[in-house]
Structure formats: C-alpha cells, structure tokens
Amino acid sequence: MxxxxxxxxxxxxxxxxxxxxxxxxxxxxxxxxxxxxxxxxxxxxxxxxxxxxxxxxxxxxxxxxxxxxxxxxxxxxxxxxxxxxxxxxxxxxxxxxxxxxxxxxxxxxxxxxPGITAGIAGPGAAGIPVTHRDHNSSVSFVTGHEDPEKDESAVDWGALAATGGTLVVYMGVGKLPEYTRALRDAGMDPDTPVALIERATWPDQRVAVGTLDTIVAVRDEMEIAPPAITVIGEVAATRERVVEFMEGR
The missing domain is CATH 3.40.1010.10 (Tetrapyrrole methylase, N-terminal domain)
Structure with missing residues (x-):
C-alpha cells in the first residue's frame, strides 16, 4: 500500500x-x-x-x-x-x-x-514590515541564488529598481555586492535603507542595517552569513524607530 x-x-x-x-x-x-x-x-x-x-x-x-x-x-x-x-x-x-x-x-x-515564509517573518522579527502605506505600494520577492546552470539571470534588477517598492531577497548574502551594484546602476538611490536579517526568529538572530551604498561593508564587518534575508526599501528604516520597544528581539 x-x-x-x-x-x-x-x-x-x-x-x-x-x-x-x-x-x-x-x-x-x-x-x-x-x-x-x-x-x-x-x-x-x-x-x-x-x-x-x-x-x-x-x-x-x-x-x-x-x-x-x-x-x-x-x-x-x-x-x-x-x-x-x-x-x-x-x-x-x-x-x-x-x-x-x-x-x-x-x-x-x-x-x-504551508508555513510562514522567511521573506515576511524575517523582516517582521526585526521590526520591519514588508508593506507600509506610507512607504510602498508593492513588494517583490526575489532569489539571490539562482540555478547555476542558467545561461543568464532571470532577475531584471533594473525593472525591480523602477518599482519603487520593497525588495526582499532570499539567499542573497553572497551575491550582495552584485545586486546592490546592479540596483544603483539602474538608478536606485544609494541612500536607500537596507537590512540583513540573519537566522530570523532563531535565538541567535542578528540584524545588520545600512544603505544600498554601505550594506556590503556592514555585512563584512559583522560577518553576516547565511541563512539571511535582505530587505531593500524605505521600510527597512522602520526598525530604528521601533526596536527599543519590540519585545523578544
């Protein structure tokens, strides 16, 4: 049977x-x-x-x-x-x-x-809502680690930069320099807030914050490693205004 x-x-x-x-x-x-x-x-x-x-x-x-x-x-x-x-x-x-x-x-x-996807729960656990009516009207979920056998990337970073919404990147710690550069080259403001949430909701969760221009250096300084979620957009700045009062984090 x-x-x-x-x-x-x-x-x-x-x-x-x-x-x-x-x-x-x-x-x-x-x-x-x-x-x-x-x-x-x-x-x-x-x-x-x-x-x-x-x-x-x-x-x-x-x-x-x-x-x-x-x-x-x-x-x-x-x-x-x-x-x-x-x-x-x-x-x-x-x-x-x-x-x-x-x-x-x-x-x-x-x-x-179904389970709660890390692209929503990870930022939330860090005090970052992936949607916020004052900051964005869309959210895009993207993989930062595509099939290595592909001839070329299926992710159009230029189009994503033009949305004006939140970008949530899964498995994107290693390729962070490449896609932050691609977003800047596509016209995204270098001062756009960015957060990396490592091991979200685990006891050893860590959060690194910076901008599109500085986040790679912050990643290297803090030695952020997978698994981690990247959040790019104005919502990433929400954390600094709420984290003091966010219990358990």
Whole structure:
C-alpha cells in the first residue's frame, strides 16, 4: 500500500511559529526528510532515528535534489508516511514545486502544508514590515541564488529598481555586492535603507542595517552569513524607530 508525502513548511525557525498541523505531522510521521533551514529546535522535535538530513548549504555540503526526489518516492512506496520538512514555505524558493511534480509523476499521494515564509517573518522579527502605506505600494520577492546552470539571470534588477517598492531577497548574502551594484546602476538611490536579517526568529538572530551604498561593508564587518534575508526599501528604516520597544528581539 502506497504511503503519503507531506510537503511541510516549518516557518522561519522559532518552534512556536510552527503550525499546529506541522507539529502534529512531525509527531506522526514515519520518516522526516529535512533541509538545513528549519530551526535546530524544530529538527530536534523529531527523534534522530526518524529523520534524514537532505539539506544544502551554499559553498558547503549538499544533497542532490535528484536524490531527495528519489528518496521521497522510495519511502512512500514502502507504505510510509513521510514529511518533507522545509524552512519557511515549501513553495517559496523551496523547490517544493519540483518535488510536487515528481511525486505526481510517480503517482504518490501528497499534501501541501504551508508555513510562514522567511521573506515576511524575517523582516517582521526585526521590526520591519514588508508593506507600509506610507512607504510602498508593492513588494517583490526575489532569489539571490539562482540555478547555476542558467545561461543568464532571470532577475531584471533594473525593472525591480523602477518599482519603487520593497525588495526582499532570499539567499542573497553572497551575491550582495552584485545586486546592490546592479540596483544603483539602474538608478536606485544609494541612500536607500537596507537590512540583513540573519537566522530570523532563531535565538541567535542578528540584524545588520545600512544603505544600498554601505550594506556590503556592514555585512563584512559583522560577518553576516547565511541563512539571511535582505530587505531593500524605505521600510527597512522602520526598525530604528521601533526596536527599543519590540519585545523578544
């Protein structure tokens, strides 16, 4: 009898931000395949004997996506209930769409369980709303780490610079010099506020603030490392006006 796969978002990392359904599935699953982005406290909710690390880190150890796809099908065909646990939301730069299609192609039943995406929760945890009626009428979510096999980038930084809205960049710490330069070259004000939120909602969360012109130097000085979210736009300056009164941060 074929089992079932749950594509589960763990949210930004704080275990108290797991959905009720996600926590229940972690307790009930036969096997949990997790990446590196769920907070360590969330991963430790699952006994080691029931979990498999299929994560990836920029410049470090990694598990090929093909292996993860194959493993999901293998486990389901063994009749197991499988949780594929991802940071944030499975369908926001989490490759959940690819896994969903692979499961369907192999006739494996699956279910999507949403999580709070880091592009909203990360800035919020730092006192930065991604939308604010005084500052922006749009928000764009962009990956800073595209498929390296692409011939050219699919991100039009010039068009994004022209929107006048908030830009939220996932996985963009390493490429920060390139895209901040591209935005300046496209006419974005060098004094535009920028914030980097490292390990948002985790106990060791850190926030670096600067401008489009200075944020690379701030990143280097503070040694900000992945996982981190970049927020570019006037909303990034909100933090300095509220952080003193923001409990827990």
């Amino acid at each position: 074929t089992g079932k796969v749950y594509l589960v978002g763990s949210g930004p990392g704080d275990p108290e931000l797991l959905t009720v359904k996600a926590r229940r599935l972690l307790e009930e699953a036969d096997v949990v395949l997790h990446d590196k982005l769920p907070g360590p406290e969330i991963i430790e909710l699952v006994p080691e004997a029931r979990r498999e690390d299929v994560g990836k880190r920029a410049g470090g150890e990694w598990t090929p996506q093909e292996y993860t796809n194959r493993r999901l099908v293998e486990l389901a065909n063994e009749g197991k209930t499988v949780v594929r646990l991802k940071g944030g939301d499975p369908f926001v730069f989490g490759r959940g769409g690819e896994e969903m299609e692979h499961l369907a192609a192999n006739e494996i039943p699956f279910e999507y369980v």
